[in-house]
Amino acid sequence: MTNSFxxxxxxxxxxxxxxSNTTENHPVLGMRIRQAVKQRGAKLILCDxxxxxxxxxxxxxxxxxxxxxxxxxxxxxxxxITEELxxxxxxxxxxxxxxxxxxxxxxxxxxxxxxxxxxTPEEIVEAAHMLAENRPSALLYAMGITQxxxxxxxxxxxxxxxxxLGNMGVPGGGVNPLRGQNNVQGACDMGALVNVYPGYQKxxxxxVREKFERAWAVKLSPEVGTTLVEMINAAExxxxxxxxxxxxxxxxxxxxxxxxxxxxxxxxxLVVQDIFLTxxxxxxxxxxxxxxxxxxxxxxxNSERRIQLGHQAVDPPGEARQDWWIVGExxxxxxxxxxxxxxxxxxxxxxxxxxPIYGGISHERLGTQGLQxxxxxxxxxxxxxxxxxxxxxxxxxxxxxxxxxxxEEPDEEYPLILTTGRVLYQFHTGSMSRRSEGLxxxxxxxxxxxxxxxxxQLGIADGQMMKLTSRRGEVTAKVEVSDKIKPxxxxxxxxxxxxxxxxxxxxxxxxxxxxxxxxxxxxxVEPVG
Numbered sequence: 396m397t398n399s400f401x402x403x404x405x406x407x408x409x410x411x412x413x414x415s416n417t418t419e420n421h422p423v424l425g426m427r428i429r430q431a432v433k434q435r436g437a438k439l440i441l442c443d444x445x446x447x448x449x450x451x452x453x454x455x456x457x458x459x460x461x462x463x464x465x466x467x468x469x470x471x472x473x474x475x476i477t478e479e480l481x482x483x484x485x486x487x488x489x490x491x492x493x494x495x496x497x498x499x500x501x502x503x504x505x506x507x508x509x510x511x512x513x514x515t516p517e518e519i520v521e522a523a524h525m526l527a528e529n530r531p532s533a534l535l536y537a538m539g540i541t542q543x544x545x546x547x548x549x550x551x552x553x554x555x556x557x558x559x560l561g562n563m564g565v566p567g568g569g570v571n572p573l574r575g576q577n578n579v580q581g582a583c584d585m586g587a588l589v590n591v592y593p594g595y596q597k598x599x600x601x602x603v604r605e606k607f608e609r610a611w612a613v614k615l616s617p618e619v620g621t622t623l624v625e626m627i628n629a630a631e632x633x634x635x636x637x638x639x640x641x642x643x644x645x646x647x648x649x650x651x652x653x654x655x656x657x658x659x660x661x662x663x664x665l666v667v668q669d670i671f672l673t674x675x676x677x678x679x680x681x682x683x684x685x686x687x688x689x690x691x692x693x694x695x696x697n698s699e700r701r702i703q704l705g706h707q708a709v710d711p712p713g714e715a716r717q718d719w720w721i722v723g724e725x726x727x728x729x730x731x732x733x734x735x736x737x738x739x740x741x742x743x744x745x746x747x748x749x750x751p752i753y754g755g756i757s758h759e760r761l762g763t764q765g766l767q768x769x770x771x772x773x774x775x776x777x778x779x780x781x782x783x784x785x786x787x788x789x790x791x792x793x794x795x796x797x798x799x800x801x802x803e804e805p806d807e808e809y810p811l812i813l814t815t816g817r818v819l820y821q822f823h824t825g826s827m828s829r830r831s832e833g834l835x836x837x838x839x840x841x842x843x844x845x846x847x848x849x850x851x852q853l854g855i856a857d858g859q860m861m862k863l864t865s866r867r868g869e870v871t872a873k874v875e876v877s878d879k880i881k882p883x884x885x886x887x888x889x890x891x892x893x894x895x896x897x898x899x900x901x902x903x904x905x906x907x908x909x910x911x912x913x914x915x916x917x918x919x920v921e922p923v924g
Contacts, residue, residue: 406567414539470508482561499795581696
């Protein structure tokens with residue numbers, strides 16, 4: 396996130412939410428947005444094909460088709476530019492490449508954009524006017540933006556809109572991705588990406604690589620690594636013979652799960668390090684018992700870049716060991732004789748010495764509130780808002796982004812679009828939340844949303860069991876018939892192993908970010924019994 400939860404909650408005049416089921420996936424921030432709308436009259440533009448809970452608070456709810464985000468954003472920017480409603484001073488002083496953006500978005504007048512999105516031109520115009528007349532606005536998105544074959548381009552489009560409106564570097568503005576798990580941001584910060592070391596330092600930079608080689612006493616590859624889906628595919632061909640999976644359950648979380656199972660079973664050796672025997676761990680040759688949040692010391696970095704210190708509250712059970720200790724011990728037994736650590740605090744000190752954005756972070760400084768990076772020095776207070784006065788790259792760069800259709804669209808054999816997501820009472824693949832009796836009583840099974848009109852044509856009744864089939868697999872689940880979802884669409888949560896939505900999804904990848912297109916695939920449905 397470029398901004399912080401506090402300034403978004405207190406200073407935004409408009410919330411532009413796209414690709415985020417905020418109140419169910421990020422309930423604390425969702426509560427604060429609802430309060431801002433009700434208590435101080437902030438406006439909310441929600442862009443989502445479903446009538447999700449926060450839609451009740453929306454000033455304008457745009458129910459565009461999955462996979463049409465770029466067309467929608469270009470249509471809004473078309474109105475802002477053609478009616479000269481954008482922030483001309485900000486664009487002139489703080490950005491570059493405006494003419495390319497203008498040339499692109501002029502191809503998307505409201506009428507064309509609306510046709511692509513399955514909405515009305517008036518909705519696009521209303522959204523543009525609301526954004527222009529009420530500043531600053533905070534743009535919030537989640538995996539409904541990124542989990543597409545054009546996810547990288549979607550993100551560029553969100554940045555285009557906020558720069559065009561001058562909503563960058565100010566309280567209540569920004570481009571604010573809401574992370575899906577509690578330390579996804581921290582994992583990315585620490586180099587759990589294929590192309591960077593900790594602190595987003597590029598592996599292709601010789602000076603950066605040399606710094607880490609000296610610190611770690613190893614020789615490092617100059618090549619960009621292999622992403623998750625690519626690794627799974629390489630397991631099938633034998634290009635990758637062993638995998639070490641930590642705290643991840645690709646048997647449920649990865650697309651085309653039947654293929655994932657085949658690939659994992661093709662490995663010569665699979666190690667899983669986790670706190671429970673997940674569906675993936677059940678396939679492992681060796682399971683290493685890690686520890687839960689409350690059994691460890693260490694830091695978590697949240698969506699607003701806040702590094703927070705957690706403290707061990709209980710001892711780990713049985714043979715469970717600290718995750719950092721396990722990794723270090725595996726490395727030692729494989730012959731690594733470099734640095735060793737005695738505590739998470741020592742690890743953070745090493746991070747600070749090698750990672751400029753974490754340069755001022757130590758366990759002693761974090762206290763109860765934590766610090767937001769960039770925090771480059773021990774006397775630096777942290778950075779609540781990015782890009783104040785100047786972008787980190789100098790000028791903000793506009794990108795002309797063309798809409799492209801999803802990798803797989805409905806046809807005669809598979810006439811409906813499936814989109815997947817989460818529900819409030821379950822978390823990720825359910826490996827933790829489904830062991831909570833209270834949560835499982837409230838939400839014990841997958842329930843598929845189907846539009847009333849589609850259900851009538853298919854002869855499917857509310858509460859009935861329904862079979863969903865794609866080109867990759869089939870699952871059976873209970874159906875909820877309503878108008879919460881548009882005709883032609885089906886929504887299914889992916890937390891449930893017995894009705895695994897990712898047996899249906901397609902493993903088509905964004906060519907840049909290599910993220911799968913979880914949010915759009917073609918299915919057919921039929922009643923069971």
